[in-house]
Each structure stands twice: as C-alpha cells, then as structure tokens.
Amino acid sequence: MDRKQLVKFISIPLLSSLLILPMDVNARSIEDLTQEKEQLEKQLQELDGESTSQQVKLDGLEARKEQLRTETIALQEKIDALTLQMAEQQIQLKNAAEKIKGLDKEIATLEERIAIRREKLQIQARSVQTNGNSNLVLKAVFNSDSLAEMVGNVSVINRIMGHNRDIMTEQKNDQMILQEKKAEAEDVKQELELLSANVEVARTNLVTQKGELENQIEQIAQEYELTEAEKEEIVQQQQAIIHSVSNLSDDMKEEQRRIADEEANKQRAEQEKAEKMAGEMVPESFFEESVPLEYTSADPTPSNPPEETIVNGAGFVAPSNGFISDSFGYRLHPITGEWKLHGGIDFAGSGPIVTAKKGTVLVAGYHSQWGYYVKLDHGNGIETLYAHMEAGSLKVAPGQDILQGQELGIMGTTGESTGVHLHFEVYENGTRVDPAPYLGL
Known part of the structure; x- marks a missing residue:
C-alpha cells in the first residue's frame, strides 16, 4: 500500500508542565514573599x-x-x-x-x-x-x-x-x-x-x-x-x-492561585488546540522516520495460522497477557515530563504480542519513539499499532495478511520506553482513539 494513502494523527503539541515557573516578575514576587x-x-x-x-x-x-x-x-x-x-x-x-x-x-x-x-x-x-x-x-x-x-x-x-x-x-x-x-x-x-x-x-x-x-x-x-x-x-x-x-501566607496563596489559574488557562488553551489538531493527517515525514526491516523469520503465509477468537462485539482480543499499567488520555510524559496525550494503552509484563484482529501489515519496522513496532490495517478505516517490541523479535512483514491472535513479536523496551511493555493504539479513519471500548474494558 502506498504510504501517501496512510492517515495518521498529528502528534499532540507539547504542553507546559505544571511545575514551570510563571513570569519573572511573579517569580520574584513569590520569592520576596517567601523570604519575608x-x-x-x-x-x-x-x-x-x-x-x-x-x-x-x-x-x-x-x-x-x-x-x-x-x-x-x-x-x-x-x-x-x-x-x-x-x-x-x-x-x-x-x-x-x-x-x-x-x-x-x-x-x-x-x-x-x-x-x-x-x-x-x-x-x-x-x-x-x-x-x-x-x-x-x-x-x-x-x-x-x-x-x-x-x-x-x-x-x-x-x-x-x-x-x-x-x-x-x-x-x-x-x-x-x-x-x-x-x-x-x-x-x-x-x-x-x-x-x-x-x-x-x-x-x-x-x-x-x-x-x-x-x-x-x-x-x-x-x-x-x-x-x-x-x-x-x-x-x-x-x-x-x-x-x-x-497576611503573607494569604498573599502567597493568592499569588499562587493567580499563577495556577494562569497556568491552567494556558494548559486548557493548549489542550483545546491539541484536541482540534487530533484529527489532522500526520506528515509523511513522520512515517519516513520508520526503518524497514528484513524478516528472515517472517512467514507471509503461515502454514498453521491460529483460529480467530472473538471476545467482544468489536471483534478484538487482548494483544497481550500483561496487565494495564497506563490508559489513554493526557498525562505527564514519564521521560520528558511534558503534559501530552498518551494515545494508547500500555500493557506491562513480558511475553508474546498478538494481533487484536485479522488484518494486513502496513508497517513492520523501527521508529525512534515507538522502537520496533507493527501497524495493521483491519479494514473499514480501523487500524492498530503495537510498539516497543524486543529487537529481532518481529514475526511479520509489510503486506502480509495475518489472522487474529497471530504472534507479531515479543514485548520489549525499545524506543522511548521506561520498561518492558506493549504500547497499543487504535485508529478510526486516521484518528487515534481510546482502545478500551474495542477491548471491552
């Protein structure tokens, strides 16, 4: 499939941390009040x-x-x-x-x-x-x-x-x-x-x-x-x-409330801006960062594909046996400390990663953020992404048709990761959405 036809959310702009100091004047004012x-x-x-x-x-x-x-x-x-x-x-x-x-x-x-x-x-x-x-x-x-x-x-x-x-x-x-x-x-x-x-x-x-x-x-x-x-x-x-x-404590609290309100307004504005940008196309340069891999162990036509198992109305199965360690939504990024959207669900633990539903492999490669990852197309505008796999563990190749529950790779900690886990995303017509409803959570 031509990459130009792929759709993707644009990454959510980085929001200012709650810990960021206000303007110098206010910072000096708080400092003066604190010293006094x-x-x-x-x-x-x-x-x-x-x-x-x-x-x-x-x-x-x-x-x-x-x-x-x-x-x-x-x-x-x-x-x-x-x-x-x-x-x-x-x-x-x-x-x-x-x-x-x-x-x-x-x-x-x-x-x-x-x-x-x-x-x-x-x-x-x-x-x-x-x-x-x-x-x-x-x-x-x-x-x-x-x-x-x-x-x-x-x-x-x-x-x-x-x-x-x-x-x-x-x-x-x-x-x-x-x-x-x-x-x-x-x-x-x-x-x-x-x-x-x-x-x-x-x-x-x-x-x-x-x-x-x-x-x-x-x-x-x-x-x-x-x-x-x-x-x-x-x-x-x-x-x-x-x-x-x-009186000083009241002044400091009032100043801190003012700063917090100012920061909250700023964050709301950034969040609203990010939400408005959530449905836009991802620039092609984002996908060009992915590195195609050679799959000597991948078998485009597996001789014994697993039987498809449907566990909910959306037709999805859990992509991992690990436990959920982080859900979809805004959070402080564990590495950068920035306030940004966490676009999927994290499964902590170890072991194999399987496809949530049968589909076609769009991407099987390496990205600086996702590490070793796989992206699948399930038809009807639904796509899934599986990131941070262990190096050398990929079992599929681009263009390969795979069945539900088929192994894609092993959970790892490649890319921007703080530990062994699976980062799982779901896209609807190119828009990144919460995977929980698809997994019956």
Missing part, C-alpha cells in the same frame, strides 16, 4: 526562645517568692510567740514590781525601827556619859542601905542591861533581814529586767529578719512584674509577627 515569611518565622523562633527563658525566670521568681513568704510566715509565728511571752513577762515584771514595792515597805519599816532603836541607844549612852561613869552600877550596889535595896538595884540594872541586849539583838536581826530583803528585791528586778531585755532583743532580731524578707519579696515582686511585662511584650510581638505571617 522565612525572616518572620525566624524572628518567631527567637521570640519563642526568649518567651521560654522569661517563663523559666518567672517560675524561678515565683518559687523564690513563695519560699520567702513561707519563711516570713514562720518568722511571724516566732514573733507572735515571743510577743506573747513578753506579755507574760510583763505580767511577771508587774508582779515583781509589786513584790519589790512590798519589800520596799518592809525595808522602810525595818529601817525605821532600826533608826528608833539606834536613837534610844544613843540617848541612853549619852545619859550614862552625862550623869555618871562606868562605875555607876557598882556604886548603885555598894551604896545600897540594905540588902533588899541592893537586890532591887541589881535587879533593875539587870533588867536594863537585858533590855539593852534584846534591843541590840533585834537591831542586828532587823539589819540582816533588811539586807536580805534588799538583795532579794534587787535579784528579782535584775532577773526580770534581763529576761525582758533578752526577749526584746530576740523580738527585734526577728522583726529585722522579717523586714529583710519582706524587702526581698518586694524586690522579687517588682522583678516579677518587670519580667511579666517583658513576656507580655514578647507575646505581643509574636502575635504581630503571626498576623504578618498570616
């Missing part, structure tokens, strides 16, 4: 660190403040106990003062009695000295007119002398008692004054310690308030940055 966002996020991380540090400091200050408060309470309890003790001591001091007052009265009475006795003794002494001498007693005895008078004189003298001795004894005893009372009063007074002074000193020390602790608490409270204010400032800065990041 990264800087703000870095500041957020630094502020998070500062906030954590401030919180640790606040926790430490709170613990120290609580400790000082506990110590202050304990000191206050001691002060209260000492204050109560001092109140009791004041009562004791008051009682002691009353006791000392009583002792003072007793001392005054004793001193008065001693003074009176002393005065009497002094008067008696002066009388003796004035009216007589030391021999007065003897004279009173010897000058007596009778024994009875002498006895009376001696008795009087004895009473006088005895009375004087009693006075001297009482005087001495009162003086001793006086000294004891004075000493007792002084001891009681000194003891209570010392105890009161000690309690007051202890209370003063505790009050001083309490004042020191309260001063520390005040300083810590001030520092706590300052730290809390610093933390609040950090939180406000964080909120401001988060707000800015949110």
Whole structure:
C-alpha cells in the first residue's frame, strides 16, 4: 500500500508542565514573599526562645517568692510567740514590781525601827556619859542601905542591861533581814529586767529578719512584674509577627492561585488546540522516520495460522497477557515530563504480542519513539499499532495478511520506553482513539 494513502494523527503539541515557573516578575514576587515569611518565622523562633527563658525566670521568681513568704510566715509565728511571752513577762515584771514595792515597805519599816532603836541607844549612852561613869552600877550596889535595896538595884540594872541586849539583838536581826530583803528585791528586778531585755532583743532580731524578707519579696515582686511585662511584650510581638505571617501566607496563596489559574488557562488553551489538531493527517515525514526491516523469520503465509477468537462485539482480543499499567488520555510524559496525550494503552509484563484482529501489515519496522513496532490495517478505516517490541523479535512483514491472535513479536523496551511493555493504539479513519471500548474494558 502506498504510504501517501496512510492517515495518521498529528502528534499532540507539547504542553507546559505544571511545575514551570510563571513570569519573572511573579517569580520574584513569590520569592520576596517567601523570604519575608522565612525572616518572620525566624524572628518567631527567637521570640519563642526568649518567651521560654522569661517563663523559666518567672517560675524561678515565683518559687523564690513563695519560699520567702513561707519563711516570713514562720518568722511571724516566732514573733507572735515571743510577743506573747513578753506579755507574760510583763505580767511577771508587774508582779515583781509589786513584790519589790512590798519589800520596799518592809525595808522602810525595818529601817525605821532600826533608826528608833539606834536613837534610844544613843540617848541612853549619852545619859550614862552625862550623869555618871562606868562605875555607876557598882556604886548603885555598894551604896545600897540594905540588902533588899541592893537586890532591887541589881535587879533593875539587870533588867536594863537585858533590855539593852534584846534591843541590840533585834537591831542586828532587823539589819540582816533588811539586807536580805534588799538583795532579794534587787535579784528579782535584775532577773526580770534581763529576761525582758533578752526577749526584746530576740523580738527585734526577728522583726529585722522579717523586714529583710519582706524587702526581698518586694524586690522579687517588682522583678516579677518587670519580667511579666517583658513576656507580655514578647507575646505581643509574636502575635504581630503571626498576623504578618498570616497576611503573607494569604498573599502567597493568592499569588499562587493567580499563577495556577494562569497556568491552567494556558494548559486548557493548549489542550483545546491539541484536541482540534487530533484529527489532522500526520506528515509523511513522520512515517519516513520508520526503518524497514528484513524478516528472515517472517512467514507471509503461515502454514498453521491460529483460529480467530472473538471476545467482544468489536471483534478484538487482548494483544497481550500483561496487565494495564497506563490508559489513554493526557498525562505527564514519564521521560520528558511534558503534559501530552498518551494515545494508547500500555500493557506491562513480558511475553508474546498478538494481533487484536485479522488484518494486513502496513508497517513492520523501527521508529525512534515507538522502537520496533507493527501497524495493521483491519479494514473499514480501523487500524492498530503495537510498539516497543524486543529487537529481532518481529514475526511479520509489510503486506502480509495475518489472522487474529497471530504472534507479531515479543514485548520489549525499545524506543522511548521506561520498561518492558506493549504500547497499543487504535485508529478510526486516521484518528487515534481510546482502545478500551474495542477491548471491552
């Protein structure tokens, strides 16, 4: 058959990838927004660190403040106990003062009695000295007119002398008692004054310690308030940055949506253009790239052709026992990464490739894209193509009539291929269509 009569779709134009960057202006805009966002996020991380540090400091200050408060309470309890003790001591001091007052009265009475006795003794002494001498007693005895008078004189003298001795004894005893009372009063007074002074000193020390602790608490409270204010400032800065990041994120999303919409519109336009071109004739130069092969193993008239098997209404059988790895439609090309039409169905696996329906071989050769391939004409404008066959495995030749299910070659990975598979295409009046309905899929 003349190649000029062959019809073929023109290859679908290559579409731009979704990953292609937009215009330089938009790219720079996104880059600027991204850099600004990264800087703000870095500041957020630094502020998070500062906030954590401030919180640790606040926790430490709170613990120290609580400790000082506990110590202050304990000191206050001691002060209260000492204050109560001092109140009791004041009562004791008051009682002691009353006791000392009583002792003072007793001392005054004793001193008065001693003074009176002393005065009497002094008067008696002066009388003796004035009216007589030391021999007065003897004279009173010897000058007596009778024994009875002498006895009376001696008795009087004895009473006088005895009375004087009693006075001297009482005087001495009162003086001793006086000294004891004075000493007792002084001891009681000194003891209570010392105890009161000690309690007051202890209370003063505790009050001083309490004042020191309260001063520390005040300083810590001030520092706590300052730290809390610093933390609040950090939180406000964080909120401001988060707000800015949110705005930047919205701006970036809006810019990305704009770019995506622009790219989608561009892709739709390209796809529409490609779909409009899908029914055009393939330039003859496309087929001239195919290299005819010599088929030493091909038999144009096989002696034992396989029986034809019809599996669906279209009269097609599966060209391979492999599983379907890719279907008909637009996709990202696995090699070039370009968005383009995948014009057939891929069967992955290995093994023989058979004709889907009886027909005539149009092409059995090699192409830079399809590798080793076969193209068949089944009549009524229906054609099929089998690509990427293993080198040297072709079993048919151009012009050969073959039966349905007859082996065409072995699945391979020649041409533009990423692995062993069969690429199968169907054409209707030169237009490439989805093979799935023909295969009952």
